[in-house]
Amino acid sequence: MASEKSKLEALEEEYRKINKLPRLSKAVENVDKIIELLSAAREQVASASESHTAITITKLQNPVKTAFEAVNDGLKGAAAAHKKIGKALDRSFPLKPLPTDHDAMADHVSLINRAIAMHLLREGQFSVASTFISEVQSTLRREELADMDEHMDEGGDEDEAMDADDAFSTTSSENYDLSSFHSQELQENFAEMYNILQELKAKNLMPAITWARNNSVELEARGSNLEFELSRLQFVWLFKGPSVNGLPDDENNGQRGALRYARSNFAHFQVRHLSEINRLACSMAFAPNIAASPYKQIFAIDTAFSDVASSFTREFCSLLGLSAESPLYLAATAGALALPQLMKYTQKTLAKGTEWTTSNEMAFETPLPESMLYHSIFVCPVSKEQTTDANPPMMIPCGHVLAKETLQKLCKGSRFKCPYCPSEGMIKDARQIIL
The missing domain is CATH 1.10.287 (Helix Hairpins)
Structure with a gap:
């Protein structure tokens, strides 16, 4: 150290x-x-x-x-x-070769290309993304043609070449097709998100509020509070007055402007957020000395704009069916955090001749911060194996949880006995647990 x-x-x-x-x-x-x-x-x-x-x-x-x-x-x-x-x-920091011969992503070039293209789009680099996609597709086509020529040189007939062409086309469409990222609609969506985020950085909330109102039905269905969070921050921002927010000093700014905004926009939030609206209304009575009032936390907005920008990004991407964070960023960051310990472990096991040979499984838990832990991990108490999508955790009628494969092995016909209590049950009564 x-x-x-x-x-x-x-x-x-x-x-x-x-x-x-x-x-x-x-x-x-x-x-x-x-x-x-x-x-x-x-x-x-x-x-x-x-x-x-x-x-x-x-x-x-x-x-x-x-x-x-x-x-x-x-x-x-x-x-x-x-x-x-x-x-x-x-x-x-001299460059050291990685102590492994196994490249886990060697067979997943298409996934890497998709992650890069999506990352560029999410960052608003539309021209760069377009060039990248075009170059990937042209490179792939050249490789396909070279493989076809090699096949013909080895004596394949014309019918076989056509079959090979169909096979390569199928592979391209299934694994390497990035044409969907050329979609004008997708690029327009990301351009809108990027522009709204730029406005939020400039402390202009109105474009984000307009977007939230236009998508209020979808956001409501998700249980999202984004529209209210934006409107509440707009109230506080107006309350601060022109000396802080830099907006015109008129009837739409300051405490009077905040009250006018609340009367115009808070009515349809009363069902879910009445108590918070009441707190905002009561805070106006302490306007002369808000810093010493019970409501001072409401007006502490040092990180409010960055927080609401994160919430907006998360909800915007969710409506597009995407994760809030760039998969490329997450993968690279997680890899950088885990790599030092992995290298240290591999070097020590190589020196002892006890290296780990399982290529698709880690020998120890990858050390990651809580922000990168997206779901709980369940280990079957009987088989001692970690559950997966193919082998999910199942809750049986008595309340104990087992892996699906373990439960199937315990079954005699359609019935089974719990290994931890005297209860018996039927396989159809078991329920999958979503982690």
Whole structure:
């Protein structure tokens, strides 16, 4: 641990030195300056007589040359900084090969490509996503054609080649088809989400409130409180007044504006949120000294906008049938967290000649934070095996829980006896538990 700390301290010291070197932004500024010079010269040439063209170009030479030299100097400085930070990283954290020959994702390239495409769309990088999808599909088609040519070279006839083509097409459509991500509707949905999130960062709640109202039926069916959370935050934001929210100082802002907003928008929330609405109404009596009132927590909104943005993202993606977090981000983050312990375990077992040989199962529980634990884990008390989708936990009439395969082995005909109590039951009375 001490050595790791010293490495980080050395890297931090190196970074402070490198941070003083020229940045790429200087080179970009000089490029912009060259563009401005050339644009101005083009306008002069276009509006001046022919005799002035040569003079304009001559005057342009020295400033452009100077600017190009500045660009080159800036690029050299940025390249030197990049090179030094690379060397510093290599010294502090030398690259080590993973102590395994098994690549768990080698046979799942299509899933990786889908995760990358979806991640780019979710981040609002639509042009990059479109280029990525096109390149993946063109690469796949070239591989298919190469395989067909190889098949023909080996003596296959035309009918076999057509069958192979059909087979490759089926494989492409089932495993590698990313054309659905080219959907205009899907891209428009993510563009809408991205724009609303940008507005939330700017503390503009109205686009998110409008979206929640337009989808209130679906959100209500999910038991979501998003629309009320947004409206409540809008009330508090208006209550803060123009000195905090920066909105126009008129009858729609401040305490009067918050009251007007509540009267117009809170009526249809009374069934589910009457007590919270009452608290907001009572808080107005303490407006002169809200910080010392019993309602001060309602108006503490340091993280309110980021919290409501997370809630909005979760609900928006849920209505699209997607997870709230990017699968690519989750997989990469979980892998980065678990990898150090996995490498340490593998290195020690290799040294002892007792390496783990099961490729689709971990030798120990992957250490992940609670935010990445999405469901409970049940281990059958009889078989000692972890339940899966194919072998789910089943509750029997007496209340004990067993794995489905264990329950089937205990059955004699259609009846079974609980291994933990004297109760008996029938297989049809067992109920699957959803974790």
